[in-house]
Structure formats: C-alpha cells, structure tokens
Amino acid sequence: MRRWRPLRAWWARWACPLAILIASGTLVAAMTWGLTTFGPAFAALGIIPSALDGRLLYANPALGHIAQRDAHALPGAPFGDLMHPDDRPHLQEHFAALARGVTDAMALDLRLRRDAATPGWARVTLGLIRTSDGVPGFAVAIVEDVTEERAHTAALEHQALYDPLTDLPNRVLFLDRLAHAIESARRDELPVVLLLLDLDRFKEVNDTLGHHWGDSLLRKLARRIRAELRGSETIARLGGDEFAVLLPPGEGLPAAQSVATRILAALEAPFEIDGRVLDVGCSIGIALYPASGRNATTLLRRADLAMYTAKHAKAGFAMFAPEQEHHTPHRLSFTSELRHAIHSGQLRLHYQPVVDMASGQVNHVEALVRWEHP
Structure with a gap:
C-alpha cells in the first residue's frame, strides 16, 4: 500500500504539535520528536522541513539515501536541486501555492537528479505549517523512493500496450x-x-x-x-x-x-x-x-x-x-451461401475429357464443380 495516501490525515493530526516546536525554534527537536513518535513506519522516508521558498532546513539520513547525497550537506540547499531540472518548475509551483496559503497539503511524483546509471523517482508529500495566527510559516516534505514502483507500473503498461x-x-x-x-x-x-x-x-x-x-x-x-x-x-x-x-x-x-x-x-x-x-x-x-x-x-x-x-x-x-x-455486402452474402452449399451437399463434382480432334485421343480430363443452387 502506498504510504502517502494516509499522510493527509496524518498531517491534519500532527501539524499543530510540529508547528509549536518549530515556532519555538526547536526545529531539530521537532524532527527528533517526529521520528521517535512514528518509529519504523517513517524510517525509510525522507523528512524535510523547508522554508516556503524551497530551501531545506533539515534533512534526515533517509533523504540522503534516497537522493544519493550527504544528508549533512543538504540544509540550506534548494529542494529543487534534488530533482530533475525539468521537474523543478512543477515543484516550485507547489511551494508557491503553500506560501499563498491556498492549500495545506499536496502530493506529486518527481524524478530525482541522480547519475545516469541510477535514475530514480520520488513521491513528495508537501504539508504547510502555519504560525499561531494562521499565517503560512514552514513546509514539511515527506519523500518516498518510488523508483521500483514506477518501474513495475511502466512494465505493466508496456505489457498492456x-x-x-x-x-x-x-x-x-x-x-x-x-x-x-x-x-x-x-x-x-x-x-x-x-x-x-x-x-x-x-x-x-x-x-x-x-x-x-x-x-x-x-x-x-x-x-x-x-x-x-x-x-x-x-x-x-x-x-x-x-x-x-x-x-x-x-x-x-x-x-x-x-x-x-x-x-x-x-x-x-x-x-x-x-x-x-x-x-x-x-x-x-x-x-x-x-x-x-x-x-x-x-x-x-x-x-x-x-x-x-x-x-x-x-x-x-x-x-x-x-x-x-x-461489393462488401454481396461478398458477405456469397460467402455465407457458399458455406451453406458445402454443408448441405449442393456442390457436384464432374469430370469431362479434353479430346484431340485430329487424333481422337483423350489428352487430359477437366474437373468441374457445379453449384446446384436452390
């Protein structure tokens, strides 16, 4: 089952506790609290709090593994740097929507910027954390490696088409x-x-x-x-x-x-x-x-x-x-009648000699089929 499907409900439940911790300036504590609270279910997921302009504020080890980067070097870098250049505008549009406060959560699949030998896909769920007065404050992204899932889906589509x-x-x-x-x-x-x-x-x-x-x-x-x-x-x-x-x-x-x-x-x-x-x-x-x-x-x-x-x-x-x-209707009708003629014995086989008139010799015999059409 895809993990991102229940994340919207998770976000609705836990956004406020995270917001309190982040607003108090204890961002790393917030991430530690989150990972401790949710345990193994989130161990393979990249957890990324970021500014609303897309700059990373923190990166857990799982994100480094997914992106094939050093997680310690990621804070301060643009989130889009982890993604394929063609997908960055799409990601930035989503961050802009969060910054305007028009939505609180969204999910999208993006290509990872890896080396050519190991291309990858990430499913990114973005959630908005508002300040105490309801103003957009931070974004938190949950990143899941869906490379194998996408490859499996592509294989099934290829098989079907x-x-x-x-x-x-x-x-x-x-x-x-x-x-x-x-x-x-x-x-x-x-x-x-x-x-x-x-x-x-x-x-x-x-x-x-x-x-x-x-x-x-x-x-x-x-x-x-x-x-x-x-x-x-x-x-x-x-x-x-x-x-x-x-x-x-x-x-x-x-x-x-x-x-x-x-x-x-x-x-x-x-x-x-x-x-x-x-x-x-x-x-x-x-x-x-x-x-x-x-x-x-x-x-x-x-x-x-x-x-x-x-x-x-x-x-x-x-x-x-x-x-x-x-000619098509006539051909279909003719074919049907001929099939019926074969099964009902309407075809008669006849042989007739071909005679050389000068010598009177029979040179060969012709075989003819006559259709006794009712």
Missing part, C-alpha cells in the same frame, strides 16, 4: 494514436494517412515450418519495416501477420505512396532464418482521413478493403475507393 513478439505497439495503443491523430487533424483541417499491411505467403511458412519459424520471420520483418520509417511514423502489429502504419497529420497521398513503395522494396529481399531462405511479400491498403472515413474504425475497415483489393490484383498497394465497399 505493446506486442510481446515484435515489441511494436499493439492494436489498443495504435487505435488510441489513430484516434488522437484524427482529433488533431480535425482541429487543423489536415489529412491523416493509414496503411494496412497483410503478409503474402506467411501462412505457408507457419504451416510448413511451424510457428517458431513464423515468429522469427515476424520479428525480422518488423525490424526491417521499422527501419524504413521516420520517428514520427508509427508501425504497429495488429495481430497475426497484420501490421499498420500511421503517418503524422498533414501527410497526404504522395507520402502514403512513398512509404508503401519503400516497404514493398524492403521486403523484396528474402529473409534468412537458421540457414533457410524465406521469401515473403505484403499487400498494402491505404485509407485517408477524411476522404476515406472520419473515425478510426471506419478508416481501418476501408484500409482493409483496399488491402484485399491490392492482394487480389497483386498490385502491391491500393488506395481505398468507394466501389470497393459496394
């Missing part, structure tokens, strides 16, 4: 980025480009060589595609052998065609896995906001239609066109 096989963003993260890109483009009246990739001949690799080879191929392919993209362009694995690429708002059809061409060229070279050479390609469907759709779900569906158009035409890539969607 990234594909474990390729370490690319997964469908959840990609859809979130696509939705944000559309929202940004809507405000600025810019286009957004979505490319959907489906591998050709990947099923043959899985069925013939096994999933171990398929997984190795996906990892190598992801690295090769990522190498063709700029840092502002997002590639994600949506599942199976399906990938998606998102270009930043403002890029149009020429950029989409350029990226698709680069990806197709990158996949022309075969992949070598455990001494075996594998040849796969991909088909790419392109959809643009707002011409192809005005939300993430519609763009993905229409990029998928364009991708199947490219696959059937063996064209490499294709742009979504409205006529592609017109």
Whole structure:
C-alpha cells in the first residue's frame, strides 16, 4: 500500500504539535520528536522541513539515501536541486501555492537528479505549517523512493500496450494514436494517412515450418519495416501477420505512396532464418482521413478493403475507393451461401475429357464443380 495516501490525515493530526516546536525554534527537536513518535513506519522516508521558498532546513539520513547525497550537506540547499531540472518548475509551483496559503497539503511524483546509471523517482508529500495566527510559516516534505514502483507500473503498461513478439505497439495503443491523430487533424483541417499491411505467403511458412519459424520471420520483418520509417511514423502489429502504419497529420497521398513503395522494396529481399531462405511479400491498403472515413474504425475497415483489393490484383498497394465497399455486402452474402452449399451437399463434382480432334485421343480430363443452387 502506498504510504502517502494516509499522510493527509496524518498531517491534519500532527501539524499543530510540529508547528509549536518549530515556532519555538526547536526545529531539530521537532524532527527528533517526529521520528521517535512514528518509529519504523517513517524510517525509510525522507523528512524535510523547508522554508516556503524551497530551501531545506533539515534533512534526515533517509533523504540522503534516497537522493544519493550527504544528508549533512543538504540544509540550506534548494529542494529543487534534488530533482530533475525539468521537474523543478512543477515543484516550485507547489511551494508557491503553500506560501499563498491556498492549500495545506499536496502530493506529486518527481524524478530525482541522480547519475545516469541510477535514475530514480520520488513521491513528495508537501504539508504547510502555519504560525499561531494562521499565517503560512514552514513546509514539511515527506519523500518516498518510488523508483521500483514506477518501474513495475511502466512494465505493466508496456505489457498492456505493446506486442510481446515484435515489441511494436499493439492494436489498443495504435487505435488510441489513430484516434488522437484524427482529433488533431480535425482541429487543423489536415489529412491523416493509414496503411494496412497483410503478409503474402506467411501462412505457408507457419504451416510448413511451424510457428517458431513464423515468429522469427515476424520479428525480422518488423525490424526491417521499422527501419524504413521516420520517428514520427508509427508501425504497429495488429495481430497475426497484420501490421499498420500511421503517418503524422498533414501527410497526404504522395507520402502514403512513398512509404508503401519503400516497404514493398524492403521486403523484396528474402529473409534468412537458421540457414533457410524465406521469401515473403505484403499487400498494402491505404485509407485517408477524411476522404476515406472520419473515425478510426471506419478508416481501418476501408484500409482493409483496399488491402484485399491490392492482394487480389497483386498490385502491391491500393488506395481505398468507394466501389470497393459496394461489393462488401454481396461478398458477405456469397460467402455465407457458399458455406451453406458445402454443408448441405449442393456442390457436384464432374469430370469431362479434353479430346484431340485430329487424333481422337483423350489428352487430359477437366474437373468441374457445379453449384446446384436452390
């Protein structure tokens, strides 16, 4: 359980005794009293009384350990010196709020200024101690090292948002980025480009060589595609052998065609896995906001239609066109009827000879399937 959650209640109970001791000038006695009173529960926490401008007035050994500094050298130094430079303005804003008396307690997470090899995070709870007439007098900070907690949380977030096989963003993260890109483009009246990739001949690799080879191929392919993209362009694995690429708002059809061409060229070279050479390609469907759709779900569906158009035409890539969607209901209906025909025995197999008219010889036989549609 996080220690800082009950600190607001603790502050409400003990701020007055601390204020009396501090007001009487016995600051070190106040800290000794606090540490003795609360014992082991606060042994690992940095205890810092400070002026309202952020100068440290005292530092206990735990703070020195957390900040990787000599605790005896800290009094008089700015509290912000312990933190990452980018986080100091945020900390100073909180001290300013205490000095104005607009709040009596607050908590925030800040990055510690350690050496590059041991970065860290601190959870800082700030409390205001007022004088006897209610005027803001001092601040006391309680500092907890939450480096491991933050690392654990980051690992869980990465696990939830990234594909474990390729370490690319997964469908959840990609859809979130696509939705944000559309929202940004809507405000600025810019286009957004979505490319959907489906591998050709990947099923043959899985069925013939096994999933171990398929997984190795996906990892190598992801690295090769990522190498063709700029840092502002997002590639994600949506599942199976399906990938998606998102270009930043403002890029149009020429950029989409350029990226698709680069990806197709990158996949022309075969992949070598455990001494075996594998040849796969991909088909790419392109959809643009707002011409192809005005939300993430519609763009993905229409990029998928364009991708199947490219696959059937063996064209490499294709742009979504409205006529592609017109065939969708018919295709779904046809597929359903054909599935029913197979199960209900409506298909009949027939053979017919192909005869050489000059010699009268049967050269070969054709096999035909006739659908006896009711």
